[in-house]
Amino acid sequence: MVSIFIFFSSQIACYILSLAKTPAFSVAGYILIYFLYDSSRWWHANVPELNYSFYISGTILVLAFHHRNSSESVFGDRIILLLIVLGVYYYTINFWAVAPDIHTYDALNFVKLLLVVIASVKLATSRHDLEKLIWAFTLGCAYIGYYILETGRTAYGRVEGVGVVDAPDVNGLAATLVIGAIFSLMLFWFCRGFQRLISIVCGALIVNALVLMNSRGAFLGVLTGAGWFVLQTYRSSFPIAHKKLKILSLVAAGATCLMLVVDQSAIDRFLSIKDEAEITKDKQTGYTRLYFWAAAFEMSKDFPFGAGARSFIVLSPEYISDDINTGSLRNRAAHSTWFQALTETGYPGLIILCLTFATAFIYLFRIKQSALILGSYPWHVLALGLEAAMIGHLTAISFLDRFRGVSLYILILMIVVCYRAGSVDSKIGRK
Known part of the structure; x- marks a missing residue:
């Protein structure tokens, strides 16, 4: 009953607040639906079977049209233009996709996701709106x-048996939780009072879930993302009283909490990276994906403009050598967002994706520099937190097929909002 109450109360609140306060609450509602509502939930049968994400997506599009003249056009933003080009190109691949029916279905869902992301940029226009999305x-x-x-x-x-609509498996969900773990760290450092307490509770729940999931890619993602956040905070030139002591205390507290929740199963799973270091054809290990990556590269030579959605899964038996042990199935995923993008969209799509990521990091660098000049520490922390989350998530999805993952594009949405809102504040000298 608690889960059902959380689901309905959060949705009703977001609908009301998006009309009464700020339309950014509709975007927050979209994010919450992504996590809360899924057919795998045990309570799914106890709520009306409606397309809740469709209604909140429609609300976002309507509100974006209503507020079309309230802020600068989104079509002047480089990332938005890159996403539009990526979406159009991905849909065009349907003309030569190896599995056109599958590609049409996935392409429509991908385009709808990009439409919601682009419309959401119009609704979240301030630092407080960005904080709402991060909290959601x-x-x-x-x-x-x-x-x-x-x-x-x-x-x-x-x-x-726990997942979200586009990540029914535990590894895909764990990669998404990497973002939440780093956001919890950022909010703990950034917030005060009751909000800091909430960030501690959120962080504890997320880290405990990651330990139970035993996802090695997610472990690496948290280590790289959180490590980057702590390192850059330590090196920051912002004048913070007792900064070194605070950071050391933060690291010590984090390590202590991790020791409390980690168990032998998680330790063995992580250390298996070393145990499976030998690349062998006879046994399927984590390093078997190196053969999948090589096969994906060979496939890209035959399909330089991409072969469509899930094309590597369809064609992998033709490119993975018969003497490679792939487990019980021969049709395997690429096990990397980079190689998934390469096989599905070819070199043009991979280049567009890389340009999107590069532009996102440039945006965050500019906001950090601007915040440093203006002495705006909140903007600096938000930009650094988004940067660390992006680094951690990209690390995790380098071992997973998450090219069309919702969480990736929500993160990109937040970066665009950060850049647009932060640039406005920089022009008028706000702190």
């Missing part, structure tokens, strides 16, 4: 942590 994402991840705390691991030592 963090609370959504915390709910997943709470849900996994209830269900626990299976007899096989993994979390199963």
Whole structure:
């Protein structure tokens, strides 16, 4: 009943607040639906079976049209233009996709996601709006942590039967929780009072879920993202009283909390990276994906403009050598967002994707520099937190097929909002 109450109360609140306060609440509602509502939830049968994401997406589009003249056009933004080009190109691939029916379905969902992202940029126009989106994402991840705390691991030592609409498997969901873990760290450093307490609770639930999930890619993502945040905060030239002591205390507290939740199963899973270091054809290990990546590269030579959605899964038996042990199936995923993008969209799509990521990091660098000049520490922390989350998420999805993952494009949305709102504040000298 708690889950059902959280779901309905959050949705009703977001609808009302998007009309009464700021339309950014509709975007927050979209993010919360992504985490809360899924057919895998045990309480799914106890709520009306409606397309809740469709209604909130429609609300976002209507509000974006209503507020079309309230801020600078989104079509002048480089990332938005790159996303438009990517969406149009991905849909065009349908003309030569190896599995046209599958590609049409996935392309429509991808284009709808990009439309919501672009419209959302129009609705979130300030630092406070950005903070609402970050909190919505963090609370959504915390709910997943709470849900996994209830269900626990299976007899096989993994979390199963928990996911979101585009990530039904545990590894894809864990990569999304990496963002939430880093956001919790940022909010703990950034917020005060009750909000800091909430960030601690969220972080504890998320980290505990990641431990139970035993996802090695997610472990690496948290290490790289959180490590980057702590390192850059330590090196920052902003005058903070007792900064070194605070950072050391933060690291010590984080390490202590991790020791409290980590168990032998998680330790063994992470250390298996070293145990499986030998690349072999006879046994399927984590390093078997190197053969998948090589096969994906060979496939790209035959399909330089991409072969469409899930094309590597369809064609992988033709490119993976018969003497490679791939487990019980020969049709395998590329196990990397980069190689997934390469096989599905070819070199043009991969270049567009890389340009999008590069532009996102340039945006964040500019905001950090501007914040430093103006002495605006809140903007600096937000930009650094988004940068660390992007680094951590990209690390995790380098071992997963998440090219069309919702969480990736929500993160890009936040970066665009940060850049646009931060640039406006810089022009008028706000802090």
